[in-house]
Each structure stands twice: as C-alpha cells, then as structure tokens.
Amino acid sequence: AILDAELRARGEHDITTFDLASTRLAYCQGEFDCWVKTPGLCRAHDAEASIVQAIHDADRLVLLDAVTFGGHSYVLKRAQDRLICLISPFFEKRAALTHHEARYERMPSQYVLGWMPHADASTVETWSALADANALNMLAPHVGATVVDDTSRDAWPARIRALLASTAVPGASIHGRPPLRAALLDAAAGDPATVPAPPRTVAVVVGSAKAAGTSVSETLARAVCARLTAHGLTAELHAATEFLRDGRARATAQAVAAADLFLLVSPLYVDAFPALATHALEAVAAARAGSASPARFAALVNCGFPEPEHTRTAFRIGRHFAAAAGYTWSGGLPLGGGGAINPATALDLQHGPADHVKRALDLAVPCLARGASIPAAAIDGMAASPMPDVAYRI
Numbered sequence: 001a002i003l004d005a006e007l008r009a010r011g012e013h014d015i016t017t018f019d020l021a022s023t024r025l026a027y028c029q030g031e032f033d034c035w036v037k038t039p040g041l042c043r044a045h046d047a048e049a050s051i052v053q054a055i056h057d058a059d060r061l062v063l064l065d066a067v068t069f070g071g072h073s074y075v076l077k078r079a080q081d082r083l084i085c086l087i088s089p090f091f092e093k094r095a096a097l098t099h100h101e102a103r104y105e106r107m108p109s110q111y112v113l114g115w116m117p118h119a120d121a122s123t124v125e126t127w128s129a130l131a132d133a134n135a136l137n138m139l140a141p142h143v144g145a146t147v148v149d150d151t152s153r154d155a156w157p158a159r160i161r162a163l164l165a166s167t168a169v170p171g172a173s174i175h176g177r178p179p180l181r182a183a184l185l186d187a188a189a190g191d192p193a194t195v196p197a198p199p200r201t202v203a204v205v206v207g208s209a210k211a212a213g214t215s216v217s218e219t220l221a222r223a224v225c226a227r228l229t230a231h232g233l234t235a236e237l238h239a240a241t242e243f244l245r246d247g248r249a250r251a252t253a254q255a256v257a258a259a260d261l262f263l264l265v266s267p268l269y270v271d272a273f274p275a276l277a278t279h280a281l282e283a284v285a286a287a288r289a290g291s292a293s294p295a296r297f298a299a300l301v302n303c304g305f306p307e308p309e310h311t312r313t314a315f316r317i318g319r320h321f322a323a324a325a326g327y328t329w330s331g332g333l334p335l336g337g338g339g340a341i342n343p344a345t346a347l348d349l350q351h352g353p354a355d356h357v358k359r360a361l362d363l364a365v366p367c368l369a370r371g372a373s374i375p376a377a378a379i380d381g382m383a384a385s386p387m388p389d390v391a392y393r394i
Contacts, residue, residue: 034085070126095171187315190331190373199260207266207277257287297327308336331374353386
C-alpha cells in the first residue's frame with residue numbers, strides 16, 4: 001500500500017501489479033528456447049507471458065520481495081529467471097565484463113524493494129549489489145535498491161520515496177575488472193576452521209533445472225562425488241527438483257540438513273542461484289532451524305559468461321545462507337565459461353577447457369574431506385579462464 005501510494009504521488013497511475021505468491025508459475029528449465037527456438041517467448045505457457053509483456057511496456061519495474069539470504073526468494077525468482085527472453089542471447093562487453101546484447105530498443109528502469117525483520121549491513125550490501133548486477137544485465141537505464149525492516153516502520157515511506165527517486169546508472173561503480181576479481185575471491189574464501197572435523201556424510205545438490213544427464217552442473221557434481229567417495233566419504237546426490245515433489249520434499253530437505261557437509265553445485269541464473277536452488281536452500285534452512293549439529297556448506301557455481309567474476313554475488317548469498325542455517329562456510333569454486341564443459345561426457349574424460357576444473361577439484365576435495373575450507377589455490381585454479389574471453393564470446 002505504501003509503495004502504491006508513493007508511485008501515485010509521483011504521478012504514476014498506470015500501475016500493473018502481479019502477486020507472485022498466488023500465481024502459478026513454472027520455473028526456468030534452462031533450455032534457452034526463448035533465445036534459439038521461439039525468440040522472446042518462453043516454452044512454458046502461463047502467467048509469465050503477461051509479466052514479460054508488462055515489463056516490456058513499462059517505464060519502471062519494481063520488485064518487492066522478502067530478502068532471502070541477501071537475494072530474492074523462490075517465489076519471485078521463478079518469474080525473474082524467465083525474464084531472459086527480454087534480452088538477446090548474443091554477447092557484448094559492458095562494465096568490464098561480458099553481458100547479453102539488447103533485444104529491444106528500450107528497457108524499464110529497475111527498482112528493488114526488500115523487507116527483513118531485522119536488517120544488517122552485510123545483507124543489505126548484498127541485496128544492493130545484486131540489484132545493480134541484475135539491472136546491468138537487463139540493460140535498465142536506472143537502478144535503485146533499498147531494504148526496510150520492522151525496527152523502523154515509520155521510515156518506510158521516506159525510504160521508498162528515496163528508492164523511486166534514484167537515478168543511479170547500473171554498473172557506474174565498476175572501474176575495471178581487478179576490483180571485481182578481488183570481490184569474488186573475498187566472497188568465495190571459506191571461514192577458517194580452528195580444529196577441522198572430518199565429515200562422514202556429504203549431500204550434493206544439483207541446482208540445475210535441466211533433465212537428468214543434460215546439465216554441466218550434474219557433470220561437475222558427479223565428478224565431485226567420485227572424488228569424495230575415493231576419500232572414504234558417503235556422498236549422496238540430489239536434484240533440486242526433489243524439493244518440489246509431494247511426499248519427497250521434506251525427506252530430501254531433512255537428509256541434506258543431516259549431512260556433515262552440504263555442497264551445492266549450481267548454474268548462475270541472473271547473477272544468483274536459480275529458483276530451484278534457492279527453494280532448496282530455503283527448505284534446508286527450515287529443516288535445520290533450531291538444530292545445533294555442526295556442519296559445513298560449500299558451493300560450486302557454473303557461469304555461462306567467460307568471466308567467473310559474475311558469480312561474486314552468488315557466493316555472498318551462499319555465505320548468508322550458511323550463517324542463517326547454522327553452517328560453517330567452507331568456500332566456493334567459481335567457474336567461468338561453463339559452456340565449454342560437455343554435459344554429455346564425464347568430466348574426467350574431458351580435456352582442454354576441462355583440465356583446470358579437474359585440477360581445482362583435486363585440490364578442493366581433499367580439504368573438504370578433512371573438514372577444512374576450500375584452499376585459495378583451488379579457488380584461483382577454478383577461476384582460471386579456459387580460453388581468451390573474446391574467443392568465448394565469439
């Protein structure tokens with residue numbers, strides 16, 4: 001109601017609202033039909049078509065959501081992941097990194113309003129960084145982001161008013177690639193363990209929505225499981241879709257929550273984890289609520305852009321999830337240029353662009369197996385480019 005009033009006070013009376021919590025929506029399946037088969041149109045026929053049309057026609061897009069580990073919730077992420085049909089599949093370089101080209105002549109400015117019961121500076125920083133990255137990817141001319149909480153309700157109108165008045169340009173704070181690499185390495189670095197406790201059980205969750213046997217994330221996850229098993233650990237592989245299945249979702253969340261080590265292997269969707277992976281994190285956090293059992297969490301994020309720096313905000317979200325769910329953050333492995341990995345062939349049978357991935361896993365898994373964090377050498381190794389960025393863009 002406050003947001004609506006502030007918009008109307010600015011003279012914006014043509015307002016279209018979508019209540020995603022009560023809207024049946026499919027999740028993005030990552031098959032890219034909206035780019036290569038039916039350009040601009042998603043293969044799933046539901047309310048998303050109306051959402052996409054409304055955003056295309058709008059001057060301003062406002063996303064209102066509960067801040068979830070510093071990012072968006074599953075409810076909103078389902079819709080956001082499927083907005084890629086509004087941009088082109090082709091690559092160009094903007095703000096020091098690869099991004100998608102424009103499909104249309106104009107896009108709406110993007111404003112992101114988040115709510116938390118009690119906000120903290122680190123989470124708000126992640127929320128704002130994600131909003132800027134999303135707006136840059138979606139070619140929004142302006143961006144704004146703010147978080148309100150229940151400790152200062154009287155300030156909500158003023159905060160929302162300031163949000164809507166923002167004329168910030170997405171990516172304006174990016175001055176070259178080195179600061180982005182530094183931010184990535186900082187986000188991916190695991191928390192040091194004073195006395196490492198070797199895990200016995202490991203739950204590996206594949207965050208991709210693609211069919212079994214067709215995703216790079218699953219190929220990477222199976223390579224990790226093979227290495228964990230070789231170190232004597234019991235590794236169980238789960239698909240993120242299991243968290244949606246009636247009669248199985250709760251048991252899956254409890255099984256993952258009970259493991260000594262939880263490893264998420266996921267693609268990057270719109271600068272964060274996909275909706276399905278986000279839903280899995282929400283379910284596991286709920287399953288661990290009130291639990292005092294020590295456990296560790298790590299993530300491997302596969303990015304379709306050549307630069308692994310795009311994953312920096314996803315790892316910040318991973319850190320926030322670990323803190324919220326009572327995990328020790330064991331670090332992240334950032335993979336850029338994931339399209340160079342063949343999902344139809346076992347990773348250890350691949351060479352060339354896959355060699356640095358295998359070397360990084362060979363460095364990371366022994367550390368995880370003894371209860372330590374992923375070492376810097378493994379993070380650096382995974383972040384190595386498999387080929388020149390310009391060649392990958394071509």
